């Protein structure tokens with residue numbers, strides 16, 4: 536892998552997500568050699584993927600080159616590779632570009648889409664976990680509009696204009712709102728040969744309310760916003776089958792649709808090779824202690840979405856959102872330096888900064904510890920927080936410009952089928 540030998544201890548980080556880059560930053564120019572490995576050469580700001588899917592943003596404004604993240608880190612190296620296996624007995628990893636030894640290994644590989652074993656849904660639905668997948672959704676939506684415009688029957692047109700989103704967590708609810716804005720603001724202007732009333736957005740949720748991870752107050756408000764935008768919400772509804780044309784559910788609801796977007800859950804993306812007790816079976820997350828050390832190992836750690844740390848306050852682990860990943864990454868950097876200096880490490884304590892979701896223009900919900908609110912102010916806070924959390928000044932400026940432009944013009948400018956999607 537062409538990493539120079541060094542007298543410094545080598546920390547290998549697998550994954551340049553929120554956890555991985557914050558760890559890399561906290562080890563920058565310290566007495567360690569850091570090797571950051573990712574199968575992509577960029578960091579993805581997943582919270583805004585839905586805006587790429589719905590033509591609101593171009594992907595380069597939410598992705599950031601990992602080599603740029605470490606450009607001033609003198610003892611840090613980046614390698615574009617997929618890590619395939621860990622050999623803990625020889626402190627080594629096997630990757631798609633060769634093997635590498637480590638003194639400390641940190642696994643920050645995040646999650647992948649969970650289809651709960653349903654192969655038909657896996658092959659026929661659209662996931663939204665990465666930039667290429669978000670671009671696939673964007674292309675498919677726009678291709679469907681074009682096909683609807685030339686459809687020779689009402690049934691065919693309806694199927695192209697029926698959008699089914701499964702999972703009304705923040706991702707599904709945000710995407711449903713954004714597609715509804717395409718219907719309300721773009722369809723009447725760009726597709727005068729289509730009737731916007733023929734377009735339907737169905738949001739299906741297995742729980743009894745939208746935004747199940749958030750407060751009831753947020754769910755109620757979000758439902759109101761979704762209804763206002765024209766999204767048809769179906770709670771207590773599980774998808775049983777989808778063959779690419781027909782969606783069947785646990786109820787009488789059957790929908791004809793060319794598009795089913797699957798936002799119903801994630802599962803861990805662990806790397807093979809560790810002892811069985813290291814990975815918790817059902818959820819595929821690594822079992823870690825308060826220092827993010829994986830059960831059974833002293834020099835292998837897991838961070839962020841892939842790590843499950845049971846604490847009194849979070850007996851089922853921390854929520855799989857950006858903040859735990861960021862905070863764990865920052866702390867582990869300090870702890871690794873302490874471990875190397877034979878000093879005691881500091882246990883991780885999660886500082887919950889609240890949660891939020893946006894449903895559309897002027898419509899968002901925010902849950903803080905002692906205060907829950909929704910509407911324009913929540914939407915403003917949502918925009919500010921997301922803007923400030925983006926990696927890179929250029930990305931922030933571009934996103935801000937796009938948002939202001941879209942707000943003034945009721946527009947979504949990235950309505951381009953650059954890479955057609957083939958079903």
Ligand SMILES: Cc1cc2nc3c(=O)[nH]c(=O)nc-3n(C[C@H](O)[C@H](O)[C@H](O)COP(=O)(O)OP(=O)(O)OC[C@H]3O[C@@H](n4cnc5c(N)ncnc54)[C@H](O)[C@@H]3O)c2cc1C
Pocket residue numbers: 549550551552553554555572573574575577578579580581582583584585616617618619643644645646663664705706804806838839840841855856857858860
């Ligand atoms: C659509 C969507 C919307 C979201 N919205 C929000 C939100 O609004 N707010 C919020 O707080 N959270 C949100 N989240 C969750 C948040 O993005 C995750 O909690 C966060 O990204 C976790 O960070 P991480 O570093 O653990 O993993 P990730 O950010 O997923 O990073 C994992 C990295 O590991 C790499 N990788 C994986 N396997 C390998 C391998 N074998 N070899 C090499 N590299 C590998 C991947 O390429 C990736 O870069 C959202 C997630 C999604 C998918």
